[in-house]
Amino acid sequence: MHIPTPLRERGIDRVHAWSIPMTTRFRRITERDGLLLHGPEGWAEFSPFWDYDAAESTAWLRAALEDATTPRPAPRREEVEVNATIPVLPPVLAARIATVGGARTAKVKVADPGSDLASDAQRLEAVRDAMGSDARIRIDANAVWTFEEALEALPVLDRAAGGLEYAEQPCAALEDLAALRRALDIPIAADESVRRAEDPLRVARAEAADLLVMKVQPLGGVTRCLELAEEAGLPVVVSSALESSIGLGAGLALAAALPELPHACGLATATLLTGDLAPQPLHATGGTLPVGRTAPSEELLARHAADDALAARWEERLAACASLL
Numbered sequence: 001m002h003i004p005t006p007l008r009e010r011g012i013d014r015v016h017a018w019s020i021p022m023t024t025r026f027r028r029i030t031e032r033d034g035l036l037l038h039g040p041e042g043w044a045e046f047s048p049f050w051d052y053d054a055a056e057s058t059a060w061l062r063a064a065l066e067d068a069t070t071p072r073p074a075p076r077r078e079e080v081e082v083n084a085t086i087p088v089l090p091p092v093l094a095a096r097i098a099t100v101g102g103a104r105t106a107k108v109k110v111a112d113p114g115s116d117l118a119s120d121a122q123r124l125e126a127v128r129d130a131m132g133s134d135a136r137i138r139i140d141a142n143a144v145w146t147f148e149e150a151l152e153a154l155p156v157l158d159r160a161a162g163g164l165e166y167a168e169q170p171c172a173a174l175e176d177l178a179a180l181r182r183a184l185d186i187p188i189a190a191d192e193s194v195r196r197a198e199d200p201l202r203v204a205r206a207e208a209a210d211l212l213v214m215k216v217q218p219l220g221g222v223t224r225c226l227e228l229a230e231e232a233g234l235p236v237v238v239s240s241a242l243e244s245s246i247g248l249g250a251g252l253a254l255a256a257a258l259p260e261l262p263h264a265c266g267l268a269t270a271t272l273l274t275g276d277l278a279p280q281p282l283h284a285t286g287g288t289l290p291v292g293r294t295a296p297s298e299e300l301l302a303r304h305a306a307d308d309a310l311a312a313r314w315e316e317r318l319a320a321c322a323s324l325l
């Protein structure tokens with residue numbers, strides 16, 4: 001694959017396109033694909049979702065470039081507590097994956113077009129049953145509710161879950177998030193309002209969230225996330241963008257470097273993929289993941305190599321983003 005000049009100049013000497021099917025459909029995604037870039041520090045991941053255009057995906061490229069070419073920040077911890085991530089599934093299946101890897105925190109997807117409030121509530125009851133009373137349960141509505149819908153749904157789901165740790169992005173608009181915080185006792189986390197905003201700090205200034213979700217790639221890299229976290233002055237939950245274990249490693253580097261980490265991180269998503277690029281994938285044990293650089297193996301790079309058509313699309317995308325750096 002052709003390596004764009006600005007990347008070559010920074011020491012990127014190899015690019016590899018890959019594709020891995022998901023175990024469960026997660027929102028609209030059934031297949032995860034992307035590029036790995038190799039540079040002086042090792043391998044890094046560039047895997048913007050296909051609904052991100054070149055301008056938006058350039059932050060993802062900056063993140064990958066940083067990770068491939070500069071040392072990661074000094075870790076303050078050697079392992080990171082993680083949550084189980086539970087897609088929209090029937091209650092029995094949701095309960096089964098709630099404690100995968102020994103997680104004591106679960107994040108349950110709700111408000112999917114394919115589910116209603118009653119089935120979301122049933123899924124939460126099943127997850128609470130499986131995890132016990134001392135576990136933490138959070139939900140993620142991915143910005144789909146109106147203010148009125150959220151005002152109705154959140155107390156119902158809070159009761160079904162036996163108490164929510166927080167609700168992630170119940171509505172899209174900052175005014176609605178701020179109003180929900182005033183109206184309800186349930187902490188509100190911002191994800192899309194950070195990840196897809198022109199100004200990721202606006203949500204903090206608007207007092208629209210109790211905590212911020214940070215994903216390394218869409219925010220432009222570990223260093224930028226550390227700066228944003230300091231400026232925002234809010235607790236941060238590091239979460240994945242469904243990366244392979246190579247990209248998850250960068251999330252763990254951020255989680256390890258944050259001065260404070262009061263909540264479990266959404267980095268235990270490698271189990272949502274049917275395979276991985278690293279021989280020792282980042283699958284949680286004892287509810288934690290280890291911090292450190294994860295390298296792919298040549299065998300797994302070959303096994304999950306993208307076909308020619310997909311590799312060509314990635315080559316084109318890389319060139320477009322590299323020209324916008």
Ligand SMILES: O=C(O)CCC(=O)c1ccccc1C(=O)O
Nearest residue numbers: 085107191239240241242266269
């Ligand atoms: O936070 C987690 O538990 C896992 C990551 C996750 O949910 C996610 C993964 C890819 C894209 C969007 C999201 C999201 O938080 O909305």
Ligand SMILES: [Mg+2]
Nearest residue numbers: 140142168191
């Ligand atoms: Mg989210």
